[in-house]
Amino acid sequence: MRPDILNPLFAEVTALKGIGPGLAKPLDRLGLARIVDLAFHLPTGWIDRVPREELDMADAGRTIAITLTPQSYRSGNGRGPTRVQASDALGNYVSLVYFGGHPGWAKKLAPLGEQRRVSGRLELYGQELQIVHPDYCLPLDEAPDVAERESIYPLSEGITSRRMGQLVAQVIERTPDLPEWIEPGLLAKRGWPSWREALARIHADSSDAIARERLAYDEVFANQLALTLVRQSSRARRGRSLAGDGRLRAALKLPYQLTGAQARTVREVEGDLAQEQPMLRLLQGDVGSGKTLVAAMALLMAVEAGAQGALLAPTEILARQHYETLRRQLAGLPVEIAILTGRDKGKVREATLMGLASGAIHILIGTHAIFQDTVTYKDLGLVVVDEQHRFGVAQRMMLQAKARAAPHLLAMTATPIPRTLTLANYGEMDVSMLDEMPPGRQPIETRVISEDRLPDMVEALARHLSDGGQAYWVCPLVEESVKSDLAAAEARAETLRARFGDRVGLVHGRMKGAEKDAVMAEFAAGRIGVLVATTVIEVGVDVPNATLIVIEAADRFGLAQLHQLRGRVGRGSGKSNCLLIRGNALSETSRARLALMRETNDGFRIAEEDLRLRGAGELLGTKQSGEAAFRIATPEMLGELLPIATDDARLLIDRDGGLEGARGQAARTALYLFERDAGVALLRSG
Numbered sequence: 001m002r003p004d005i006l007n008p009l010f011a012e013v014t015a016l017k018g019i020g021p022g023l024a025k026p027l028d029r030l031g032l033a034r035i036v037d038l039a040f041h042l043p044t045g046w047i048d049r050v051p052r053e054e055l056d057m058a059d060a061g062r063t064i065a066i067t068l069t070p071q072s073y074r075s076g077n078g079r080g081p082t083r084v085q086a087s088d089a090l091g092n093y094v095s096l097v098y099f100g101g102h103p104g105w106a107k108k109l110a111p112l113g114e115q116r117r118v119s120g121r122l123e124l125y126g127q128e129l130q131i132v133h134p135d136y137c138l139p140l141d142e143a144p145d146v147a148e149r150e151s152i153y154p155l156s157e158g159i160t161s162r163r164m165g166q167l168v169a170q171v172i173e174r175t176p177d178l179p180e181w182i183e184p185g186l187l188a189k190r191g192w193p194s195w196r197e198a199l200a201r202i203h204a205d206s207s208d209a210i211a212r213e214r215l216a217y218d219e220v221f222a223n224q225l226a227l228t229l230v231r232q233s234s235r236a237r238r239g240r241s242l243a244g245d246g247r248l249r250a251a252l253k254l255p256y257q258l259t260g261a262q263a264r265t266v267r268e269v270e271g272d273l274a275q276e277q278p279m280l281r282l283l284q285g286d287v288g289s290g291k292t293l294v295a296a297m298a299l300l301m302a303v304e305a306g307a308q309g310a311l312l313a314p315t316e317i318l319a320r321q322h323y324e325t326l327r328r329q330l331a332g333l334p335v336e337i338a339i340l341t342g343r344d345k346g347k348v349r350e351a352t353l354m355g356l357a358s359g360a361i362h363i364l365i366g367t368h369a370i371f372q373d374t375v376t377y378k379d380l381g382l383v384v385v386d387e388q389h390r391f392g393v394a395q396r397m398m399l400q401a402k403a404r405a406a407p408h409l410l411a412m413t414a415t416p417i418p419r420t421l422t423l424a425n426y427g428e429m430d431v432s433m434l435d436e437m438p439p440g441r442q443p444i445e446t447r448v449i450s451e452d453r454l455p456d457m458v459e460a461l462a463r464h465l466s467d468g469g470q471a472y473w474v475c476p477l478v479e480e481s482v483k484s485d486l487a488a489a490e491a492r493a494e495t496l497r498a499r500f501g502d503r504v505g506l507v508h509g510r511m512k513g514a515e516k517d518a519v520m521a522e523f524a525a526g527r528i529g530v531l532v533a534t535t536v537i538e539v540g541v542d543v544p545n546a547t548l549i550v551i552e553a554a555d556r557f558g559l560a561q562l563h564q565l566r567g568r569v570g571r572g573s574g575k576s577n578c579l580l581i582r583g584n585a586l587s588e589t590s591r592a593r594l595a596l597m598r599e600t601n602d603g604f605r606i607a608e609e610d611l612r613l614r615g616a617g618e619l620l621g622t623k624q625s626g627e628a629a630f631r632i633a634t635p636e637m638l639g640e641l642l643p644i645a646t647d648d649a650r651l652l653i654d655r656d657g658g659l660e661g662a663r664g665q666a667a668r669t670a671l672y673l674f675e676r677d678a679g680v681a682l683l684r685s686g
């Protein structure tokens, strides 16, 4: 349960004074539904309202506040703006200009002969002074008469920064003093104010670095604390030692040797599985580094030890592919493998469920359907999660709840993640790195090409196909809707079919599972030459004979995503090419990003750059997983604050594992405040 002290913060914004339907909408568009959202909606800058006694040409360009008396109107006869001629105490004139509004409206705001306090940006129009759309024009007793710093907020249509500031002032007034969760020594060393004071300070002055830093630290600390709790709870649960005897692994016939990195990682996993404490390991490796094989070895270890293993994949396509690969690799071994996805129904599904419950099935591969309530395992010992970035901490916790004795967990990432983000998202895990590619890989040659040259691309594709090659053609990502994504892909498939006939296949996310499989199978078997696809092929798909990939509107993809897409080729020993088609109006950043893709195949480097260029949320695809998105901490701040917060969180848990002491209780408050409270649930049950 959330501590009572936080209740005012978690009330709806409509609890504030003066929020009618007119304001609720723009707030909603900004994602500001609750008071706490407003509290963390930080200003990005400010303007100073300089109070002036008299009008002065030298002030043109400044935002001033001044007392004026409206003297006459010059109405725009329906068309142009309404101009209110107003004078200061010395008789200097300024026009207050109102566009668009009904003239009556301006007259009501600025009645003739009555003093008004007016503020806005003073401008020179020819030789005359004017203020276009004053920020306010108020009776003297309603207006502030001191110099004001007004914070500027990210806005949406229908709300002004001034109004936002007024709402935030109410928010801060309602904000309770919270117990301090930061370690006193750290607080003193950094000179950080209390949480409430930091909040008040940053809203008053967006440049207050100390206040901002404190608030950033809070959310990072809450995040790291939650991860530490996951780790603690998982470690505290009894797992069981899975010591395989190696007989299945020895019988596995591979057409190649493990790379050094694969062998090392397999040993690390073996060491973990032998412990009673459940394994919590993250396997990071660049695209194509051979993570699947490590997963297979781990699953075999579990089976050798008499337990069951499950492999969770983010998409149907990927689940099928893993299933096929494993079935091929394990053919002839006494290992029963099954697949379970949302699509499997009826008798087949029943049989699979029975086999899982009886233990007849040793390895299950599937999508998240494998963790539905109706699925019971006889003895689940190991869970492998592929393409972990598609799942969040919450799902990891759910997995843990599934087996009575905590299963061992091996999570694999699609692409490398910068160190800071690894810590922020997987801080509870040990990390293995597959930092070595299988031998014989040739670097993928990447070129960036203007969309004007699309016809040339089609020619290049024709040559590639007639040489017996296969290719992917990835269609642009359209932000607004899945529908338009699809339309683009269908249209492209159509034009390519006009040229290449039935050697063109199409696969997209809206297709039925069976259709998708059929197309993928045709492509894998080489009967389809070019596979037109939306980003459903982004993760994991493995067809080594495909050595050309064309990516349309490449500038709309994130770098990590492009790298992942590009990783669909270069998987065999043949030379591979990647053609990135770009739009013509590119920003500097987009240019830099595409240039980087051309320059390097190194996923670790690309990840670092992507983080720098775009920020953490985008990079991790947090939109998909709902995972650690930081509202305040920037990538630079993360670099500095994460290690401190991680140590601090671990120290706190070492000393007060139940978060019972005074600081522990305060830390619980922080978990709730930053909505990392799934961690608290673990405390209770643990």
Ligand code: ADP
Residues within 6 Å of the ligand: 256, 257, 258, 259, 262, 285, 286, 287, 288, 289, 290, 291, 292, 293, 438, 439, 540, 542, 544, 571
């Ligand atoms: P990812 O790490 O991107 O999931 P995969 O596991 O799909 O990579 O492996 C990429 C390709 O490399 C596959 O075709 C796989 O068969 C091959 N592969 C994996 N390990 C080795 C190895 N040790 N030597 C040669 N090829 C390998």
Ligand code: MG
Residues within 6 Å of the ligand: 291, 292, 386, 540
């Ligand atoms: Mg993979």
